Amino acid sequence: MNELVHSIIQQTTLLDRFLRYVKVDTQSDPKSDTFPSSEKEKDLARILAKELKELGVENAEMDSHGYVYARLTANCSSTRKVAFLAHIDVAPDVKGEGVKPMVHPNFNGQGIDYPNGEKLLASENHGLSNCKGHTLITSDGSTLLGADDKAGVAAIMSFVEFLKKNPEIQHPEISICFTPDEEVSAGVDHINTEQLNADFGYTVDGHLPGEYNFENFYAWGAAIKIQGHSHHPGDARGNMINAVRTASQIVARLPTHMLPETTMNYEPFIHAHSISGSVDSASVDLILRAFSEHDIEKEKDVVRAICNALQAEEPRLKLELNFNEQYKNMRPMAEAQPMCVDALKQAIASLGLNPVAAPIRGGTDGARLSYMGIPCPNIFTGGSNFHSTKEWTSVENMAYATATLIRLAEGIR
Ligand SMILES: [Zn+2]
Known part of the structure; x- marks a missing residue:
């Protein structure tokens, strides 16, 4: 194990922190129209603000939306300002x-048995066998x-704790931010970028050690409204224009090599996620996803061509197609500040890990933040099986995340 990682495990209360935080119920609520979506998220925010103060970060505070902000002043000549975020x-x-x-x-590197008889097996879980000898953590x-x-929260808190215990570690100005409501896609809705005040930042919200992310999809929606004409089916010949049939033809004509279920890695897709209506009128909703704007334009052309062909086949149909942008790829923003990704890659490599850039087939808070002026790649947390009862992480993996933050802080000049 890397020496810095070993010191972090020895000198910080990483495990206790993590166990303390996971016991606080902070589940966000997609059906809520308040912010944060569930008031209980603030229970953890309050704890974090208090613990930061106890670590000597006097300016730590939770705002009325449930965001926690804290700032570590630079102790070197670097004038850069960097932010670390977790939800x-x-x-x-x-x-x-x-x-x-x-x-x-x-x-043991093989697996564990849950009290309910279920098993977590290394043979079915990428990265788990690498945790042989680790202190593994799961739910029951x-x-x-x-x-x-x-x-991610525990990794950042242990980063602050480690800096306080090792004041000789030089770092630029660092802004810490814990955000609510990431899981309901609202994590940066009320973020205060002035208070964050950073040249660039990093979310600590990724997967296995070594992995980092600085590119995600360009995302558009396509809404198609179909106006048909209803008629008694017994007497429909030449009269009926069936919007249901047109809606299903649109979905059926999407190229099979461009579907979520047939693509991976950098391949773009068009996904029909909802279809509704009757003979008289129907609608189809699509999402378009690609890693380049060029590919997004090609996808729009595919959808346009399908609609135009159906329109030509039945001129009495009324077809209305509207595209709306949903989010953008953070890559151009991250690359506009080369230090941002380069320093991260170096930090990961300095720990003896293999830095692996994985494209995110979705959007992230960091992507939205990138277009609010703070380019924001994502760093691994060391965990896996997210959003499931078989989620796991290990103390060692989390310590690698903390160590990456230390090396980043040292490397950004
Ligand atoms: Zn997350």
């Missing part, structure tokens, strides 16, 4: 209250663990 809420997909974390010291199998993203 406090957990996914609404499975039960998130009453988390009873299980600690498995000296993990009946709830989420909440490593997404309390592993």
